[in-house]
Amino acid sequence: MKKPRPPWLLVLAVLALHLLLGREVQRIHEGWVSEGPPPMAPRMQVEFVREMVLQAPPMTVRTLPPPPKRVVKAEAALAAPEPASVPEPLALPSTPEPVAQAPSAPAEEAPVPVAQAASAAPGDEPGPEWPLSTRLTYVLTGNYRGPVHGEAQVEWLRKGSDYQVHLDVNVGPSFAPFITRRMSSQGQLTPEGIAPQRYDEETRFIVGDGRRASVFFLPTEVQLASGVRQPAQRGAQDSASQFVQLTWLFLTGRAVLEPGRVVSFPLVLPNRQYPQWDYEVIGEEWVETGTGWVPAWHLKPRGSTKGDDMTAEVWLAPGMQYLPVRLVIRQDASTYVDLMLKSAPLQAAPESTNDIPRRLSP
Structure with missing residues (x-):
């Protein structure tokens, strides 16, 4: 006959089992936290085959005076002929036939909401009003605890009704930047414009840990980087898609x-x-890019932000399909980066005959 085991042995066994289970649950939880949100879809593979040529935009009023002249020192003026020191505006093709212009309205009129815009393309497939996949490169200057220099790149990628926007900013030398930031948006092209599904922002430093934030656009809610969910706003954009x-x-x-x-x-x-x-339309201005002087419309955000949210001024060039030739991104009065177009944008070949650019009526 076996001798019965003391009850305290059974208690120790139960405690040990609970301890092991607790450690396993903690390990799994730590794994979830460290892994963060699921990875983004792979970047679309697009081949950029040609430079964008400055074109006469479908709707514009060219009332700008000639571009300003550079201030040239006397020594430089003697060393080189004057025309070399005065950048010329990029030549535009002959003006096409006039296109019906939307009726004007007084400046104090209510803002134009995106959600009320009508579609110019039938069905769900994006039409020729969407730019082809495009890569823009920029020279970066600014201030972050002192003057900074670097480079930046924007890629607008689309396949069918799917899109991605990637903004990559490098502060410091290209071989070892001090700070890198990637802002990425992906989603769908709809009759009401861009419909983001996800936004990711990742910042890395040459020393120390980086930061990452993700926003998810759900059918009726938006999940912020903190995990908090809020009701979704129709026509909402993210930092990159805007x-x-x-x-x-x-x-x-x-x-x-x-x-x-x-x-x-x-x-x-x-x-x-x-x-x-x-965004308030300030006016049309000359922007001195790496490709020459380009006329562009200056838009500036109105109102104030909260916390450390950043704002962006943008200059959109009608002759370059209203793509941004300059961006000034500000965190505060003394912390900002100024991105100026470095070279002619590169574009992909059309996916189909529907992608061949044509002039559109408003």
Whole structure:
């Protein structure tokens, strides 16, 4: 006959089992936390085959005076002929037939909401109003605890109704930047413009840990980087998609470019939503890019931000399909980066005959 085991042995066995289970649960939880959100879809593979040529835009009023002249020192003026020191504006082709212009309205008119825009392309497939896949490269200057220099790149990628926007910023030398930031948006092209599904922002430093934030656009909610869910706003854009949405609005004539006009849409940043984000059209200006002087419309955000949210001024060039030739991204008065177009944008070949650019009526 076996001798019965003391009850305390059974208690120790149960405690040991609970301890092992607790450690396993903690390990799994730590794994989830360290892994963070699921990875983004792979970057679309696009072959850029040609440089974009400055074109006569479908709708524009060319009232700008000639571009300004550079200030040249006397020694330089003697060493080189004067024309070499005065950049010429890029030549435009002959002006096409006039296109019906949207009726003008007073500057104090209510902002133009994106959600009320009508579609210019039948069905769900994107039409020729969407730019082909395009890569833009920029020279970076600015201030972050002192003057900074670097480079940046924007890629607008699309296949069918799927899109991606990637903004890569490198502060410091290209071989070892001090700070790198990637802002990526992916989603769908719809009759009401861009519909983001996910936004990712990753910042890395040459020393120390980096930061990553993700925003998810769900059918009826938006999940912020903190995990908090809030009701979704119709027509909302993220930090990267907003610039292409502006391009689409002006390229198709859904929004009128006129000093004093305001264009509005909801904006979702990693930490909060802004139900109405306003861009005021300041006016048309000459922008000195790496390809020469380019006329562009200057848009500036109105209102104030919260916390460390950043704002961006943008210059959209009608002759380059209203793509941004300059961006000034600010965190505060003394922290900003200024991105100036370095070279002619590169574009992919059309996917189909529907992608061949043509002039559109508003």
